[in-house]
Amino acid sequence: MRLLARRIWLKVHLYLGLTAGLAFALAGVTGSILVFERAFDEQLNSAMMLTEPQGSPRSLDEIIGLAQAEFANHGRIDRITLPRTDSSVYSLRFVAKSSSEQKRPTEVYYDPYTAEALGHRPQQSGLIAWIYDLHARLLMGKNGRMLMGVIAATVLVSIVSGVVLWWPLQKGGWRVAWGIRPGKFNFDLHKVSGLLSLPPLFLVAFTGVYLGLPFVIKPVVGMFSAETKYPRNVTSSATPTSDGPIGADRAAQLALAEMPGSEILLVDLPQKSDGVYKVFLRQPGEVGQLRGAGRIWLDQYSGQLLQTRDWNHFTFADTYYRIQLALHCGDAFGTGGRLLVFVVGFVPAILYLTGFLLWWRKKRSRRRQSPRTQTTGYAQKAPHR
Incomplete structure (x- = not known):
């Protein structure tokens, strides 16, 4: 058995x-x-994804303003990703100005210290x-x-x-x-x-x-x-002011005040008059170093807090789903885990x-033995005929 x-x-x-x-x-x-x-991608495209640290980084709003003016033909900016290290650069995502345009988003890279455009490429392109x-x-x-x-x-x-x-x-x-x-x-x-x-x-x-x-x-x-369900369409309720939106820098400040000690990874910009600032953060104590679970939605005119997603308030299901990728790539255990x-x-x-x-x-051994077995079997039976 x-x-x-x-x-x-x-x-x-x-x-x-x-x-x-x-x-x-x-x-x-x-x-x-x-x-x-990320490290491999930066090394393969070092001319536009790496820089030499020098002084203090330029503000988010300054980089956004420069990029929108210089690359207006690529559409409008809907996201800015902050440098992950002192040698990394800003990445801005340009999308089509209207939903009717079938246009692939473009990633534009800016030096955080000199505010110089270093290059651009279609989103999700390249070897990595x-x-x-x-x-x-x-x-x-x-x-x-x-x-x-x-x-x-x-x-x-x-x-x-x-x-x-x-x-x-x-x-x-x-x-x-x-x-x-x-x-x-x-x-x-x-x-x-x-x-x-x-x-x-x-x-x-x-x-x-x-x-x-x-x-x-x-x-x-x-x-x-149970998995926590978050509203898909959070909108600004405040009446537009003459001063316009509060800006990405102010949105980042308000987000850090709401989740102290967190690291801001990127900021989604409002695309319509009722759009919001959505700030992505990595909170203290999160599993994994490369991605963040924290989210904060802010009214684009008043800066009012509209919605949060807080790692510290996750259910078991929320945590289970969130850590799968960190476990898969070893990031849950730090640099040693990734190695x-x-x-x-x-x-x-x-x-x-x-x-x-x-x-x-x-398999080859069995094929070689098969003819011999057949021959031997015939020779043994022959005398009995």
Whole structure:
């Protein structure tokens, strides 16, 4: 019975590896790059995304005014992203002036110290954006994202089957036989690399299921905790004044006063007469360093607080959904966590290559033995005729 169960688990492990393994290997390598996507993107486009610190940064309103005047032909500014380090730059997003225009948003980069325009490009363009699309969607859009969620689920089953197969072989199960038969070396490397990377690989695959199939996971989590619903269209209720909107700098000041100790990441600008300032913040104590959960909506004329999203008031469901990406890329554990995920991201490629070689070697061996078996069987039966 145990032998039969082992054979079943072996088949499960084999066929899941052969079908989903290549996609998982591709996701692992691209994921390693995306762990440090911002740093890589800045280095690849250093002429327009990096600068030398010198003095104090220019104000948000000054940069917005200069950019809108210089790049008016690109549309209107709807978002400004603040520099993430002293060497980073402002990024402003230009969108079409009217909804009838089919125009891709443009990202414009400004030096925060000299207020000089450093360059521009279409949003979500460049090598890093392409790698992200390959990693998250296999270049297949929404269907590709769902497919990656299914692949992540199959990888979880494959990991469990690998542990089940290894468990009876624990003695000597952590050694790699160097310098002997290639088959033995491949088997040991496959086994040991999988065991050493088991916890982070399992976590990456587990969170990948939610990131690809949120509509499957949310009803399950919703059985235990409710997700907070925020209004989609928050509007300014104050009457426009002769002074106009309060400005992005004032909106940032009011947001920090509401959430002291937070870091402002970006500011969405009002697009209509009843539009609002929406400030994105990373609050103290949040899981992850690169993204923020805090949101503050402000009346564009009076600066009145209209709506907040506070990390400290999240339900279990809110927190669970929010930390999935931080866990997926290792950001939940700081720089060390990201470095670990960066290294572990190459393990699926090792597992797929060694697993494929083991399967191919065994298959080729069976093909070679098959004619001999048939010949031997004929020779044994011949004398009885």
